[in-house]
Amino acid sequence: MEDMEAKKKKVTAFLQTITSPGRLNLKFNILDAAPSSDGSSPEISVEFSGPDAPLLLARNGELLLSLEHIAAKILRFEHEEHDRISFDAENFKVLRRQELQMAADVAVERVRQTGQPYSFSPMSSRERRLLHLALASSGLPTSSSGEGPRRFVVLYPEGEKPAPQTPKDDRAQAIRQRFRRR
Secondary structure: OHHHHHHHHHHHHHHHHHHOOOOOOOEEEEEEOOOOOOOOOOOEEEEEEOOOHHHHHHHHHHHHHHHHHHHHHHOOOOHHHHHHEEEEEOOHHHHHHHHHHHHHHHHHHHHHHHOOOEEOOOOOHHHHHHHHHHHHOOOOOEEEEOOHHHOEEEEOOOOOOOOOOOOOOOHHHHHHHHHOOO
8 A cells, every 4th residue: 555655646746747837727636446357447547627638638638648658657667557557537538448449349340241351540559459359359350550650450350360460670679678677
């Protein structure tokens, strides 16, 4: 519990540093919850409110997600642990999750009717993960394709296998692995 309080203090200090000098009219509420056994709920949730909350949600929540990413780095969460913290404003993430679920349902229906693969628009790694999870119940194969910010999910018809990804020499990944905390 002591560790959780230290994490909350770090996040509070970070958010005060951002909101006060930046003159953002935002209030934030930091909630803590025990993570679920499947890791689906975050340890720390931050809810933003106030007149400047729409600024966080502009451009598909880019600023909100950036602040969340920086907070995860401040707490020294590894890349695969970034789901341990969650920032939200005006139920943006809940609504986006519902939107992705509806897109997944429509895509499954289209692929089953046409027998052709369906490519989604490029999205963040978290959204791709949510989409893969939403599509898993259909039984149809999926894969991520593309590079960097242009990476997207492809849904394939039954029996069609995703094209194998050719391994690339990813220098950044090699550096991260070498200096990863042990």
